[in-house]
Amino acid sequence: MDVITADKLTKRFGDFVAVDQISFSVKQGEIFGFLGANGAGKTTAMRMLTGLSRPTSGQAQVAGFDIYRDVEKIKRRIGYMSQKFSLYEDLTVSENIEFYGGVYGIKARDLRLKTSQLLSELGLQEVARTLVGSLPLGWKQKLAFSVAIMHDPALVFLDEPTGGVDPITRRQFWEMIYQAADRGVTIFVTTHYMDEAEYCDRISMMANGRIAALGTPQELREQFQAPDMNAIFLKIARGSQTA
Amino acid sequence: MRQLRIVILKEFYHILRDSRTLLILFGLPLVQILLFGFAITNEIKGAKMAVVDASGDDISREMVQRLTASDYFIYQGRAGSREEVLHLFREGKIKMALFIPPNLQRDFYHGEATEIQLLADATDPNTATTLVNYATAIINDYQLEKLDAQDAPFQIKTELTMRYNPLLKSVYLFVPGVMTVILMLVSAMMTSIALTREKELGTMEVLLVSPLQPPFIIIGKVIPYFILGMVNATLIVTLGVLVFGMPVQGSWLLLGAETILFILTSLALGILISTRTDSQQVAMMMSLMALMLPTIILSGFIFPIESMPRPLQLLSNIIPAKWFIIILRNIMLKGVGFDFVWRETLILFGMFSFFTLLSIRNFKTRLA
Amino acid sequence: MTTHPPALVFDNIHKSFGPVTALEGVSLEIGRGELFGLIGPDGAGKTTLMRILTTLLLPDQGAAQVLGYDVIKQWRNIRREVGYMPGRFSLYQDLSVAENLHFFATLFGTTVAENYDLIRDIYEQLEPFRKRRAGKLSGGMKQKLALCCALVHRPQILFLDEPTTGVDPVSRQEFWQILNRLQDQGITIFVSTPYMDEASLCDRVALIQDGHFLAVDKPGALAASYEHPLYAVKARDRFRLLQDVRQWPPTYQAFPFGEQLHLSTRTEIDPQQLVGYLTQQGHQEITVTPTAPTIEDRFMELMTH
Structure with a gap:
């Protein structure tokens, strides 16, 4: 089953075509890497898929809903986590969980159960009443991810999720992502850190509003005859500059 | 001092390129002065007035004419009786009534004691007081004039004229007030925001790591706001004089010197705030709460200090704006010299030295 | 000088x-x-x-x-x-x-x-x-x-x-x-x-x-100062692969590393031994190859010391 299908999705701002007829699909439980340089159009594309921006033309379904007609339904079925902002630093761990549970309409009894379950999975029972601002970055990120998938979304958008954390925490974080994907949650990662991209099942690279490469890391390495994602990215970016 | 010059120049670029800053710097003084001058005025114009004239002689007619010739009163007509006047009051047709006793002219020239009664609608006490004050002033004026012309024999008369601002023009009070508020805003708030912005953007780090001596960073950033403060002060006084006919009785030089002292005091306060905060937002909140509110409320600009409760009266003493407003009013309206404002000047100077010392002590040549 | x-x-x-x-x-x-x-x-x-x-x-x-x-x-x-x-x-x-x-x-x-x-x-x-x-x-x-x-x-x-x-x-x-x-x-x-x-x-x-x-x-x-033998391991189901590799007795540590996982062992192993174990666990498309440690591997090793 496809969780995202996009067909010739386009967004123009005046004369400028930010996203130019992109078509792709993402399967359920897949970890999909959505890459591109700043200004390549990935933020605009992601805004359309999350219902924050109306496309100029083209079609897309997210979690089975149309992105023109069923924006509110889509929002209930997706989660979102950004590196910069996800949790309120001046609220405690349990207050943050309570808040997001409330936002997504989780019933009080379910929420209590989920909260204690989540805290014990993360080993955060001891700090449940601690302000999030005083937690180490790695803990915050794991908590932010858990909160983002607390309402069992079909699909979760992660924006540069592991920038700046130490290598062990980073791997623990990817293990959490793998685990969620294993349970059937689809993961949509936007990033411009290429080594982060290597952890994805499949990757798309955008340049100048178009998808310039799409495939598994191995397929891309063979197609571009490059050793890693970084080298592929450099090839694509250089190509688009001269074009 | 090329380095200092470039810091000053850069600050001007910041100011001139930010339309919001420009608006605060030049739009606000203009709007405030015009608003206070024309719209939010406690001057009353065209209040309707009725007269019960039991004399009906030349003096009484001239007096009524004098009153209604001013902008303040509109003659609503003669009334026959006290009952009629009260009725007019109840219907809200008039704001004030004048009762003239019989034989006014005779009593006047014979130096007999006469009483003219003023009746005002005190549902709005401020308006009533103001109207009565206007009328009293005009009547006294008239009386004085008449007596002079007559070369009358020695008479005892009560002096009731309002001195320095005989017609209670509110704009005379607002010009010094607005000037104080604007200078506080430009010098203290804008400076503290400009300094904390450098911290927030991280450019303060680069400036500190440069060979430029740390005090010069501050001086360079502050000089533009000093200049702007002077420009604003000039703008406000010019508007006051040209548009509202505000008098400047005293020495222009003294006015300028006192203004400089007040700007320096405000700059010191702005720097002090910036040494205590790291974000523009906090700097702005601190400036608004700790500087602007007291300047507007406790300085005597809008609410007379004499009618405040005792604790607030005491508190008003530590507000620099209070002293500056007193100085301004003295110079502009009373036309007095330094010998009459030296005490207030000394207090301001003391505050300036204190704040400067405090900011020097708080300023760090490093980050933390 | x-x-x-x-x-x-x-x-x-x-x-x-x-x-x-x-x-x-x-x-x-x-x-x-x-x-x-x-x-x-x-x-x-x-x-x-x-x-x-x-x-x-x-x-x-x-x-x-x-x-x-x-x-x-x-x-x-x-x-x-x-x-x-x-x-x-x-x-x-x-x-x-x-x-x-x-x-x-x-x-x-x-x-x-x-x-x-x-x-x-x-x-x-x-x-x-x-x-x-x-x-x-x-x-x-x-x-x-x-x-x-x-x-x-x-x-x-x-x-x-x-x-x-x-x-x-x-x-x-x-x-x-x-x-x-x-x-x-x-x-x-x-x-x-x-x-x-x-x-x-x-x-x-x-x-x-x-x-x-x-x-x-x-x-x-x-x-180069990485202290253990290091192997890159890959199979179709990454999440389960990680669990299973960690259960394997010779394993010292296993971490995701890009699309593979990096496995460090206590002593040198024969890759075929691991392939056999993983096949037994029902994995598909298994590859196990010795790999050169990176700075990141060394960083993690030093962190866990």
């Missing part, structure tokens, strides 16, 4: 902010002309160390000299000789490219023309946008402009705090090429980064974590 003091030397630096310890006794010596990398995650103490060395913060304990000047007593001398580029590119957003550069040149008592040869390479790329406000530049352009501003007075030593964070791979690659050319001109460079893959571009690196140096060495030597 002249006896220059080393470009940078510090010994047993401690720094705390209230209850938070940022640096806990770090020491190092860097020679003239070296390109030195300070590598570690956010919150490891990189920025604090940068700020102490650029005289912006005082250490609680320990001593440091930059170009032979003491960071506490001779901060004025240091501020004249160093170039510093703080974390967020500290440019004036409302000033144009040319104005920013002119400002910083004047601040350091020099002119753009005087040291133009040093920044020519970089500035030529910015030239087309010289009238554009710095706030409207792309991340990569801002980074280059900030570098120009830090270089315009021809400093002997350059401190760069995370210059490549938030910048796309193309700009990152160009930036490192620029650093190499500056090094050729004799400038000592002390650069911090959270990206492990940038370690190999430095002469020497210090790995920093929780206010400690885990190791200081040449990048090649660091990777």
Whole structure:
């Protein structure tokens, strides 16, 4: 089953075509890497898929809903986590969980159960009443991810999720992502850190509003005859500059 | 001092390129002065007035004419009786009534004691007081004039004229007030925001790591706001004089010197705030709460200090704006010299030295 | 032979902010002309160390000299000789490219023309946008402009705090090429980064974590000092693969590593042995190959010691 299908999705701002007829699909439980340089159009594309921006033309379904007609339904079925902002630093761990549970309409009894379950999975029972601002970055990120998938979304958008954390925490974080994907949650990662991209099942690279490469890391390495994602990215970016 | 010059120049670029800053710097003084001058005025114009004239002689007619010739009163007509006047009051047709006793002219020239009664609608006490004050002033004026012309024999008369601002023009009070508020805003708030912005953007780090001596960073950033403060002060006084006919009785030089002292005091306060905060937002909140509110409320600009409760009266003493407003009013309206404002000047100077010392002590040549 | 003091030397630096310890006794010596990398995650103490060395913060304990000047007593001398580029590119957003550069040149008592040869390479790329406000530049352009501003007075030593964070791979690659050319001109460079893959571009690196140096060495030597046999393992179901590999008795540690996972074992193993075990567990498309450890592997190994 496809969780995202996009067909010739386009967004123009005046004369400028930010996203130019992109078509792709993402399967359920897949970890999909959505890459591109700043200004390549990935933020605009992601805004359309999350219902924050109306496309100029083209079609897309997210979690089975149309992105023109069923924006509110889509929002209930997706989660979102950004590196910069996800949790309120001046609220405690349990207050943050309570808040997001409330936002997504989780019933009080379910929420209590989920909260204690989540805290014990993360080993955060001891700090449940601690302000999030005083937690180490790695803990915050794991908590932010858990909160983002607390309402069992079909699909979760992660924006540069592991920038700046130490290598062990980073791997623990990817293990959490793998685990969620294993349970059937689809993961949509936007990033411009290429080594982060290597952890994805499949990757798309955008340049100048178009998808310039799409495939598994191995397929891309063979197609571009490059050793890693970084080298592929450099090839694509250089190509688009001269074009 | 090329380095200092470039810091000053850069600050001007910041100011001139930010339309919001420009608006605060030049739009606000203009709007405030015009608003206070024309719209939010406690001057009353065209209040309707009725007269019960039991004399009906030349003096009484001239007096009524004098009153209604001013902008303040509109003659609503003669009334026959006290009952009629009260009725007019109840219907809200008039704001004030004048009762003239019989034989006014005779009593006047014979130096007999006469009483003219003023009746005002005190549902709005401020308006009533103001109207009565206007009328009293005009009547006294008239009386004085008449007596002079007559070369009358020695008479005892009560002096009731309002001195320095005989017609209670509110704009005379607002010009010094607005000037104080604007200078506080430009010098203290804008400076503290400009300094904390450098911290927030991280450019303060680069400036500190440069060979430029740390005090010069501050001086360079502050000089533009000093200049702007002077420009604003000039703008406000010019508007006051040209548009509202505000008098400047005293020495222009003294006015300028006192203004400089007040700007320096405000700059010191702005720097002090910036040494205590790291974000523009906090700097702005601190400036608004700790500087602007007291300047507007406790300085005597809008609410007379004499009618405040005792604790607030005491508190008003530590507000620099209070002293500056007193100085301004003295110079502009009373036309007095330094010998009459030296005490207030000394207090301001003391505050300036204190704040400067405090900011020097708080300023760090490093980050933390 | 002249006896220059080393470009940078510090010994047993401690720094705390209230209850938070940022640096806990770090020491190092860097020679003239070296390109030195300070590598570690956010919150490891990189920025604090940068700020102490650029005289912006005082250490609680320990001593440091930059170009032979003491960071506490001779901060004025240091501020004249160093170039510093703080974390967020500290440019004036409302000033144009040319104005920013002119400002910083004047601040350091020099002119753009005087040291133009040093920044020519970089500035030529910015030239087309010289009238554009710095706030409207792309991340990569801002980074280059900030570098120009830090270089315009021809400093002997350059401190760069995370210059490549938030910048796309193309700009990152160009930036490192620029650093190499500056090094050729004799400038000592002390650069911090959270990206492990940038370690190999430095002469020497210090790995920093929780206010400690885990190791200081040449990048090649660091990777080579990895203590266990290392294998790259791949199968179709990654999540289950990780669980199963961790259950395997010879396993020391297993971590995801890109699309593979890196398995370190207590002793040398025969890859076929693991393939057999994983086939038994029902895995498909299994590959197990010995692989060369990276700095990141070594970093993790040092973290768990």
